[in-house]
Amino acid sequence: MNNLETHYGEIAPGKFYLKADLDTIETYLRDHFFLDPTEAVIHAEKPGEGNMNYVLRVRTNIRSFIVKQARPWVEKYPQIPAPVERNAVEARYFRLVEKSPALKSFSPQLLYEDVANNMLILSDLGQANDYSSIYREGNLEEAELKAIVSYLSALHRIHEPSYPRNGSMRTLNHEHIFQYPFDPQNGLDLDQIQPGLRDLAGAVQKNQPLKKRIEALGKIYLSQGDVLIHGDFYPGSWLQSSGGFKVIDPEFSFNGIAEFDVAVLVAHLMLAGQPDAHLNYILHHCQEQNQLEVSLIAGFCGTEILRRILGVAQLPLRWNLNELQQLVDQAVNCIMTGKIASTC
Numbered sequence: 001m002n003n004l005e006t007h008y009g010e011i012a013p014g015k016f017y018l019k020a021d022l023d024t025i026e027t028y029l030r031d032h033f034f035l036d037p038t039e040a041v042i043h044a045e046k047p048g049e050g051n052m053n054y055v056l057r058v059r060t061n062i063r064s065f066i067v068k069q070a071r072p073w074v075e076k077y078p079q080i081p082a083p084v085e086r087n088a089v090e091a092r093y094f095r096l097v098e099k100s101p102a103l104k105s106f107s108p109q110l111l112y113e114d115v116a117n118n119m120l121i122l123s124d125l126g127q128a129n130d131y132s133s134i135y136r137e138g139n140l141e142e143a144e145l146k147a148i149v150s151y152l153s154a155l156h157r158i159h160e161p162s163y164p165r166n167g168s169m170r171t172l173n174h175e176h177i178f179q180y181p182f183d184p185q186n187g188l189d190l191d192q193i194q195p196g197l198r199d200l201a202g203a204v205q206k207n208q209p210l211k212k213r214i215e216a217l218g219k220i221y222l223s224q225g226d227v228l229i230h231g232d233f234y235p236g237s238w239l240q241s242s243g244g245f246k247v248i249d250p251e252f253s254f255n256g257i258a259e260f261d262v263a264v265l266v267a268h269l270m271l272a273g274q275p276d277a278h279l280n281y282i283l284h285h286c287q288e289q290n291q292l293e294v295s296l297i298a299g300f301c302g303t304e305i306l307r308r309i310l311g312v313a314q315l316p317l318r319w320n321l322n323e324l325q326q327l328v329d330q331a332v333n334c335i336m337t338g339k340i341a342s343t344c
């Protein structure tokens, strides 16, 4: 037993702890009537990079599926606590999009939900990379841009008043997007990530008008909107599967404002150095389909760029310090002017 498992046993007594042990997995699945009588678990592996949860691909003698458990911490940074209700939110999202003909084919099917143990079982989309490679090289293809636009446009038409508020996940995200990176006392040693980054952060952290605007944007993020948003719509939540572009990991979803998803998307296209034409395509089509407020997109977009460069949730970016400085300047400009020029 490792330390985390022991800790889990203490804070969540009696709850199942998922790990890559075939007997443990098989017993759990059998107890939950998920396996056929003749089915045996033969393999378990990490399916790809994750952040917050413990995720396994499980193979049996007849099929494979994905098992995902939320624990009361961020799996990548176990010292950061995280609300386990995120698992049920994710299940709700998958159940909802399954009912939409326009969205259904983009996500895995929810095969099983175990609320008591904060576990989900999803259909396996196959060996598929996420889109994190675009931070280093390569551009999205036209078919992918089209899929992204039509996905968001259909998603942002969903009105589901009874959708969970997802309040504690929003509070967590709010802290990491709108507060922590701008706090000079946050204790993050950015020079460890890239020498010179700390000074870059210092200038941002001293910019009071900027911080005021970011605080106002944070309040808008926390307020309730009336369309379903994914809440974490970036390349780490997209999969390149043999069946095309897919969307996973909707644990930050809630009834919010469409501008937030579009802004995060545009921010990551910029962080990944995608062509201006890609950005313009996204902005043009998203706005056309769902009347959006550009100043909000610009504000959230700039804030997302800043938090990814200056906060905890770093990305495998290709940029040197000068280039990061340019991105930071563009992001600040976006926030302060409320406009997205061809590059922010």
Ligand SMILES: Nc1ncnc2c1ncn2[C@@H]1O[C@H](COP(=O)(O)OP(=O)(O)O)[C@@H](O)[C@H]1O
Pocket (backbone or CB within 6 Å): 047, 048, 049, 050, 051, 052, 053, 054, 055, 066, 068, 075, 108, 122, 123, 124, 125, 126, 127, 128, 129, 130, 236, 237, 239, 248, 249, 251
């Ligand atoms: N349904 C699925 N089919 C295939 N691979 C998946 C599926 N769901 C997740 N994965 C893989 O597992 C990784 C982690 O899953 P994800 O849902 O993103 O977890 P986390 O919330 O920890 O980020 C993904 O990046 C992807 O590689």
Ligand SMILES: [Mg+2]
Pocket (backbone or CB within 6 Å): 049, 050, 051, 052, 236, 237, 249
């Ligand atoms: Mg993920």
